[in-house]
Amino acid sequence: MEELLIEGTAVLPAAGAEWLESTAVLVRDGRVAELGPADELARSHPAAERAGGPDRLVMPGLVNAHQHAEGVSTAQMGFADEPFEPWMVLMHSLPTVEPSLTTLYKSMQMLTSGVTTHVHSHFPAKGGYEGSDAYLEELEHSIRAHREAGLRTAFAPYWRDRATFSYDDDAAFAAALPDDLAGEVRRLTSEPISNAIYIEAIAELSRRLAGDPLIGVQLSIAAPQWASDELLDAVGAAAAELRLQIHMHALESRRQREWGDAAHGGRELHRLAERGVLGEGTTIAHGVYLRDADIDLLAERRAMVAHNCSSNLRLACGIAPVRRLVARGVTVGLGSDDMAVDDDEDMLAEVRMAHVAQRIWEGPEPPLGARDVLRLLWEGGARIAGLEGAVGRLEPGYHGDAVVLDLAAVRGVFASPRLAYDDLVVARAGRAHVREVVVGGRVLVRDGAPVHVDMEALGAELAEAARAVEAARDPARQAFLERLRPWALRHPPAF
Numbered sequence: 001m002e003e004l005l006i007e008g009t010a011v012l013p014a015a016g017a018e019w020l021e022s023t024a025v026l027v028r029d030g031r032v033a034e035l036g037p038a039d040e041l042a043r044s045h046p047a048a049e050r051a052g053g054p055d056r057l058v059m060p061g062l063v064n065a066h067q068h069a070e071g072v073s074t075a076q077m078g079f080a081d082e083p084f085e086p087w088m089v090l091m092h093s094l095p096t097v098e099p100s101l102t103t104l105y106k107s108m109q110m111l112t113s114g115v116t117t118h119v120h121s122h123f124p125a126k127g128g129y130e131g132s133d134a135y136l137e138e139l140e141h142s143i144r145a146h147r148e149a150g151l152r153t154a155f156a157p158y159w160r161d162r163a164t165f166s167y168d169d170d171a172a173f174a175a176a177l178p179d180d181l182a183g184e185v186r187r188l189t190s191e192p193i194s195n196a197i198y199i200e201a202i203a204e205l206s207r208r209l210a211g212d213p214l215i216g217v218q219l220s221i222a223a224p225q226w227a228s229d230e231l232l233d234a235v236g237a238a239a240a241e242l243r244l245q246i247h248m249h250a251l252e253s254r255r256q257r258e259w260g261d262a263a264h265g266g267r268e269l270h271r272l273a274e275r276g277v278l279g280e281g282t283t284i285a286h287g288v289y290l291r292d293a294d295i296d297l298l299a300e301r302r303a304m305v306a307h308n309c310s311s312n313l314r315l316a317c318g319i320a321p322v323r324r325l326v327a328r329g330v331t332v333g334l335g336s337d338d339m340a341v342d343d344d345e346d347m348l349a350e351v352r353m354a355h356v357a358q359r360i361w362e363g364p365e366p367p368l369g370a371r372d373v374l375r376l377l378w379e380g381g382a383r384i385a386g387l388e389g390a391v392g393r394l395e396p397g398y399h400g401d402a403v404v405l406d407l408a409a410v411r412g413v414f415a416s417p418r419l420a421y422d423d424l425v426v427a428r429a430g431r432a433h434v435r436e437v438v439v440g441g442r443v444l445v446r447d448g449a450p451v452h453v454d455m456e457a458l459g460a461e462l463a464e465a466a467r468a469v470e471a472a473r474d475p476a477r478q479a480f481l482e483r484l485r486p487w488a489l490r491h492p493p494a495f
């Protein structure tokens with residue numbers, strides 16, 4: 001029997017509970033067993049490992065409901081932030097840094113910011129795969145990295161099979177281009193994409209991961225505009241057969257909605273519903289351009305939204321209607337999308353951004369208080385990750401996943417005792433204040449540093465890998481994309 005006692009000046013057991021003063025959480029064999037007065041539990045469990053202490057705040061571990069596990073950000077790889085579509089065209093020259101290194105580094109960044117559960121929306125390699133074995137091998141690299149990091153992972157590798165450069169079909173786009181650009185687009189999009197590779201690999205992965213306490217798998221398409229009807233049907237059928245959740249991007253930018261209006265008469269989400277990919281296990285990331293009818297459909301289907309506030313601001317997409325979603329009963333979680341405001345995966349800063357942005361979002365719906373935003377983080381995130389009832393709370397039976405903050409450091413030189421802990425945390429807390437992070441009763445971060453991974457050595461290895469990739473960049477590829485970009489941005493001309 002392994003016991004851990006996490007003590008706090010104040011402990012928040014759940015979004016729906018009150019802060020408990022001078023309390024400790026007893027975690028036994030990975031699960032929360034009991035909460036009680038800190039001194040009593042310390043006396044009755046003298047042999048338990050200890051975490052937290054006086055002048056500490058203890059909360060459920062944070063949940064990042066959408067991210068891509070890129071340990072070196074797009075900005076670091078040389079792509080400055082721009083509005084979504086122009087930025088996206090250039091992403092076709094974003095090189096792949098060694099996946100197990102970049103995934104591990106990113107997971108450790110999340111962990112040290114207090115995240116204990118995350119959804120990894122995994123990018124497929126740009127060149128495609130020869131078969132499902134090659135694809136599976138790549139996925140296994142990421143999974144090994146997640147295991148080493150020790151976070152709970154909802155692994156959602158996505159697939160796409162249409163509209164490589166514009167939102168139109170590749171052949172139609174190529175036909176609208178001058179000859180030299182058309183030839184290159186045809187060459188780059190000539191290989192047919194096998195959706196069977198994807199479905200076979202995910203089916204196999206779900207078999208391998210069945211019953212895994214740390215890692216689960218979800219199906220995923222990149223986004224509706226990047227998925228054919230055939231791919232939607234295949235994913236919908238696999239979700240029903242394998243009983244898997246579905247994760248996807250949708251309605252991230254205004255232009256995506258315009259494409260949906262032109263191609264599907266504004267019934268983009270209804271198309272998903274009709275093809276079996278919009279149900280109570282489905283999460284859409286972003287949803288900045290959801291209309292009221294879309295929100296009604298999400299509510300009716302009990303589908304979820306992963307809100308990525310900083311990403312939507314950095315890529316000039318706008319502010320998602322989170323208050324409206326919440327008011328209509330749609331589950332919302334919070335994600336970083338590898339685009340956190342300081343480019344540093346600070347999840348508490350992301351909570352703060354969401355809180356600030358919803359304050360200025362215009363609508364009649366009630367405002368979101370600090371606790372409301374924390375509820376999205378924990379309760380919404382847990383459901384999106386497929387771990388509702390298992391993570392997001394420090395109540396008996398839940399996984400022993402917690403973050404411990406240095407209360408004095410969060411307060412700074414002074415903070416009035418009249419300021420509630422919720423407001424204090426959401427207004428001021430960040431990575432620098434995280435002292436301990438616990439996953440399943442294992443203290444993985446102590447004094448703000450991981451105990452199980454040498455970050456300096458990992459950082460050096462990742463830096464070397466990134467430098468090698470940078471040195472091998474093909475300048476002709478970037479030049480081609482920059483010439484292609486204005487064409488992609490005004491195609492198809494109908495919208």
Ligand SMILES: [Zn+2]
Nearest residue numbers: 121249285337
């Ligand atoms: Zn994303």
